[in-house]
Amino acid sequence: MSGRTQFPHVHISVRHSGAVVDPFAPDGDRDCGVDVENTLWDFQLDTPAGGLISVGFAIDVPDYDSVKAGTAAANVLSADAPIVLWAFAFGAQTGDVVSITINGPDGDLFQTDDVLTRQQALFMRAGGLNPPENGWAAGTYDGIVTHARDGVELDRLTKTISLP
16 A cells, blocks of 8 residues: 555565665655556565454443453453444455354354445444343353455454353
């Protein structure tokens, strides 16, 4: 992206005879496109088109700042509180699908497919449900989040948590 990215990335600087050279456009064409015939790279860099940074369970939908800071995840669940699975991701394109699935000790609990409506460098999604009348069963709960584009899975993360 040659300087036009808005998500976590690495800055590099290439210099020749003291002058900064863009390795994607060494002749000075700075339109931020990549001309594969005129580059300093020996091979095309394989960069992810989008993906998941982290996923976690919580007892309610966490705020974006706590997800971004890495403080949103619960360590254990409560039998009488909601179960929410959240995902923090990058590289959203219009039409991408984020799928959130929660499975419990008694089987499937929750599944949703969220079709994204706009391009975003960083984003979060969450889904879950309230406890049944007699509370959640003790045991292991698994969360699965996928990020897909045009039917192709870009990334998948899973998270497991216990309810004592």
